[in-house]
Amino acid sequence: MFDRTNLQVLANHARAAAENMAHTLHRTAHSAFVKETQDFTVMLMDRSGATFAVPMELGATWYPGLSYHRAIAMVNDYRPGDVAFTNDPYSGHVATHAPDTHLWKPVFVDGEIVAWTGGHIHNTDMGGAVPASLSRALTEIHQEGIRFPPMKLVREGVFDETILRIMSTNVRKPDLNIGDIKALVGALNTGERKIQAMVKKFGKAGFVEGVSALLDHAEAQARAVLRAMPDGTWQFADYADEDSVEANPCRLKLTLTIKGDEAVLDFTGSDPQLGSSLNVPSGGDPRHTMLLVGVYYVLYTLNPKILLNAGLTRPFTCITPQGSVLNPVHPAAVGMRSLTCARLRSVIFGAFSQVLPERLPAAGWTGFSTEPCGVMQV
Known part of the structure; x- marks a missing residue:
């Protein structure tokens, strides 16, 4: 139909x-x-x-x-x-x-x-x-x-x-x-x-069939964007503001792996959950929308006609170790999670900019140097 x-x-x-x-x-x-x-x-x-x-x-x-x-x-x-x-x-x-x-x-x-x-x-x-x-x-x-x-x-x-x-x-x-x-x-x-x-x-x-088709179409669009990228693994790390006067900046690390029309975003190596309210409560959901905001921007940059719906999340899997700043456990405070999310978007941009440096911008400047980023082509 x-x-x-x-x-x-x-x-x-x-x-x-x-x-x-x-x-x-x-x-x-x-x-x-x-x-x-x-x-x-x-x-x-x-x-x-x-x-x-x-x-x-x-x-x-x-x-x-x-x-x-x-x-x-x-x-x-x-x-x-x-x-x-x-x-x-x-x-x-x-x-x-x-x-x-x-x-x-x-x-x-x-x-x-x-x-x-x-x-x-x-x-x-x-x-x-x-x-x-x-x-x-x-x-x-x-x-x-x-x-x-x-x-x-x-x-x-x-x-x-x-x-x-x-x-x-x-x-x-x-x-x-x-x-x-x-x-x-x-x-x-x-x-x-x-x-x-x-x-x-x-x-x-x-209507029910059409709604399902809308989600499937967005998924197909996202997979088409990924297929146009080279397969490989890229790493990027950056730092959010420290969570107290005497603390160190909060480290966020991403290992991005693209294979065919799927991608894994592994945040292993990010700091443990913080004693402040900068934690991001994803609940370990592998497609939690807070973890994928930067991905939406990447997809929309590469295809401005892409449908914005939950179908976009299907080709992506996020790994967030329990007890980390991106997957805290109760009763960790989370009120200021938007500050960490802003830096998280930059980390995602930093990884994807290595995949397509001629089409995607680098991560925004933060005042801290990023770590050396190894690139392993598959």
């Missing part, structure tokens, strides 16, 4: 739906984090929770490969009108620090879940030891604010006021938090209506 023309039509519908969700959230949010800095995401997901469409005009760009499947599975008995949420970095590994509250909503057609709408907003404050809940000096997750494991926030269209009351009691700016969360629920509702319109246009079976 889905030839290239029809698939592009569906992709356009899906992206337009995601853009509508983003504008709904942006226009109705309360906080500067959402309205001014656009620290939010929205997305459409397939039945398993894999992202198949994101906006390009508004919001953060880190999440096209995000999958909610683990968090979705931690909540039972979804019904029409339900919305689940979490902000716990150690439950479901969707949220990656406590201020990021992720919500997801099932989209039912004829009594069956055909897709999900989802997204996150960065709350102004989630309580904890310091205003805004973020400080490099914090040493454990318990200091970074109240956390909610995956649970229902809205039941058949009705907010759970007990949860809202608990949140309001524990945060410094409850009106901003609750306002932004309700704005995100509105965005999810917008996405739900758009998905139902797509189902009406393509049919339920056709």
